[in-house]
Amino acid sequence: MNLWQQYIRPETVADAVTALTSAPGPALPIGGGTDIMLDLHQGRHSPVHTIVDLTGIPEMKILEIRDGRLFIGAGVAISHIALHPLAALYARALTEACDLIGGPQVRNVATLGGNVAHALPAADGTISLMCLDAEAEVAGVAGRRRMPLPELFLGPGKSALKLGDVIVGFYLPLAKPGEASAFKRIMRPQGVALPIINLSVWLSRSGDTSSPHPGPLPQGEGIKQIRIAVGPGGSVPFRARNTEAFLAAKAYSPENFTAALDILLEEIKFRTSAQRATAEYRRHLVGTLLRNTLAAAWERAE
């Protein structure tokens, strides 16, 4: 009669793993549950026996510098990340994405772990983490392991997490001087509040980065390294690796941008989403979005 028979709130990761594996029926770990609960209520997710609510696990609610990296617990609320000074300092793409996910009330409950575990190809949090070279710490029956973020995704809504797996948190390299990131997206005012397209850029600048740069695409100075993620650019969150390879160690110039955009359009496979956007529209938009996001990251990397 109930949508689920058991609702468990473990206080440790180990207890969560045990609860998931020892449940007498299908068990589901949830963060804020803001998406998955609706899927259950509306019949898009098959009923489960046990829900394991991960938001009461202190270890997963930590946001701190740990071992020279930024650790963000998977249970940290999205709104908390959006406002956190450490996240803003080292992972601007992430805080920008976190300020846009859902609405304010949803962000107070939703977690970054849930955003990633949902494995949607255009989740704002996920797309921002993709350019930040995030690594996930996953706890499971066989202990803990670290996974580069892309390895978590198998298909739309399908993650590589197995029964008993729990994302504990994410490790992000600390942005050094001359490095910065940015996240932007384009929406439409009708229909589901999913981005038509979202995009994140992390880059490091070479050369003298102290001089002022008028205009969006100043000549001369170079991009040392760059990472670009785009959603939805395929069945899993997309990293534009060919475009990244082209732009690395190149001047930040209009010519190189044009060439990079050609490569991006070559390597990405946009699709048409009914009532949201055609593939052609996405192809049209991605240039503007890349230009603006790149410019934002470039300016910040000074």
Added chain:
Amino acid sequence: MDTTITFTVNGKSHNLAISPDETLADLLRKRLKLTGTKIGCEEAECGVCTVLVDGEPTMSCVYPAARADGKDILTIEGLANTRDGQLVLHPLQDAFVKHGAVQCGFCIPGQIMTSYALIKRHPEPTSDDIRHALKDTLCRCAGYPTIENSIIEAARALRTGEPVRVPSIPDSVNARSVIGKSQVRPDSVEKVTGAAIYTDDLTFPGMLFASVRRAGIPHGILTKLDITKAKALPGVAAILTSEDIPGEHNHGLVIYDWPVLVGIGERVRYVGDAIAIVAAESQEIAEQAVALIETEFEKQTVIKNAVQAYQPDAPKLHANGNLLKHIKVRKGSMETGFASADVVLEHTFQTQITDHAFLEPECSLAVPLEDGRMEVYVGSQIPYQDRTQVARALGWPEERVRIVGQLMGGGFGGKEDIMGQIHSAMLANVTGRPVKLLFDRHESLLVHPKRHATQIRVKLGAKKDGRIIAAETELYGDTGAYASLGEKVMTRATTHSAGPYDIEHVRADCYAMYTNNPPAGAFRGFGVTQSAFAVESMMDTLAQTLGLDPVELRRMNALHVGSVTNTGQLLRDSVGLVECIDKVDSAMRKLNPEPFKPQPVPGSEHLVRAWGFASAYKNTGLGGGAPDTSGADLELYDDGTFEVRSSAAELGQGLVTVMRMAVAEEMSAAPEIVRVLVMDTDLTPNGGPTTASRQTYVTGNASRLAAVTLRQAITSALSEKYDVAPEKICFEGGQVHVNGHSLTFADVAREMKAMGQNPRALYEYEAPKTQPLGTGGDMHFAFSFAAQAAEVEVNTLTGEVRVLRILAANDVGTAINPLALQGQVEGGVMMGLGNCLTENFIVEDGYVVTDRLARYRIPSIAHTPEITSIIVEHPTAEGPYGAKGVGEIVSIPTTPAITNAIYNAVNIRVDSLPVDQEKIAMELASR
């Protein structure tokens, strides 16, 4: 397996056993009876259920109760204090009341809780902070600018410790002692404290819960219906099908064509058709039983739109075919008209289906009484019609049914038709127990009537100097599966389809067609929203073709006193259109002397701004020969207070304040001593339907005239008693002065009763007679007029459109309550903006795609432009204090003003709604 949780709510600790899938909203509402927290969607979309969990705004409708363990919860009931027995509102609550941010009130708890957390974090919030924090706390009355101002003022009061100030809204130019001066709503305090009761907040002992089995297919014949398994489910009290309808099998507002339940061998005409109804001990059991009902259908070809329905080979949905009505307007000669025109333009426009998305989903609660009568508690726009339809379905005399109207969380035309009233009454009748039938958002979106999708061809012929000589229009209106008010709506679309202009030769043809889409009926604007989009777009095209200023073109052709409308009505008074046009024009040109020229934003040249202009008119009242009446019953009580009663509906628009003000004005009394009772068919006389912007006019007049009647009765009683001439008796300052005596109203009540007189007056007001379409003469007793200008910004790279400013002038006759009028204007503009930019109710092959609020987006505070309201007052002689309708006109010109602005910015003519940014971007890219 139940668990026990410990938590505090509003400072009080609770220890409760909960079920595993209980939500926090249910825990608060059902277990703790804290019904101030409302439920609007159960999808975390609308924000009305927002409470604070450890200080953070949280949507309680999807928040697991289990997670509340150890948490500190604050709800709307926890904000106000009591000091010395007096209620002391929190400054936010006080500001929402004083600024008029409260309309239907359903979203207000969510707005206030979200704002409360915001002010804690930002004691001096900026407009941006407010828009960021309230982005997902929707208000469909959409007084967003007023909500923003209330928050800013409350924050100031909190910072300074000073009292909340009242806003400065100018009085009406026709102001009297009460009329024309801002008044807060009588129900606003209870709406800000969470004490206000809406239907779903009610429970009765022994109450059962109902659920409806819907067809789920758009067109077919029901071939099998088996309720055996469902009936066997423990906890099911009754399952009823078509065979169990005691009385008439169909219901309807005008035509009884809508089956109460579709029976075996009968036709299903849309996905929301009801097949069977269940009453059970709990909502869950009722829904489970519904799922166990077995049905089979012989599917039929689906009619997807009005044009398809008109084809000769289309399957016939009703006995008389698919044509509900062919509506005709004829004036002059089209041949002559077009022959004498220098330029003739023609274009076809398409409007979409839209949903009212009132934040309170439908709820009906039927309670059988021991004396054999039935009470139905429901928020309904037409209580007496509900009574008629419920009684007819039950096979009862009308008097055996009592509709007890409840506060309504918005209506906008969407709560005129029967939804759960008959079903809950049937189930209550059979079980002998109270039955509540609450729609969830999904069911609400599937079932209730929408705005008509309409295809409109407009052909205009004009002289070189801009004078329009001829207008020809052809409309196909999609009225969906059942008539509802389709014929009336499409008639209004048709008669208004040539715009508010004085044109010699006019011809309009409208085909209101049945299809297999959800029914279409009344929706604020009542068809004129659609036709105004078409004709006002054409006006701009005409101006451009002739090289004329679009404002000048409208001014030159505008209706004025002495004009004859398309339907042959001579306008004798109250035509403030030119003043509306002039005032908006001059305000616009003050901001930008070249408003229609595209202006790139310096430094961001891909952003281009421009203004657009539109005007409109809209009838007040039913018109077309329908008797338009309302009754008001006014009683003076022994304690010196009054109660005025009418079964007109209060859905947030502010009628109750108008009624109170009219009585206070006539009695020279303070408005606070006048109580208002509405929507009870046992206790209040029929006020007619709350539709067609008519209630201020008809029930305003009824209340005014009831007060005049009672005043005369008092005067003549006192005149007799004190033996003075009636003209020596004077009502002033809340007292009656007779020959040096000053009587309070309590004294008056006593004196009259002592004389054997009842201090009570019933007035049946009948509005001026109107004529049916096609007979010439007065089709309506009044029209409201409006002009709006919109400034938009188009992103030429992405196609995104943002509305920056709206200037709205409305000729309302007399602004009875400027505070409430402000809310109507803001809300009307926002609803127009939604119609233009965000709202699209999508039906594919008869199946509803937008069956969740997540897929049907209504404007939020983040979409809200700067709205400037300009009130124009050309009183109409018969209106109460000169007033005429307001509710619809405020919304009508917004869509074409925006699309005309888009055209002016980027030279793209939007001819189909809503505006599609992809089309704009791709069109610009292809140039």
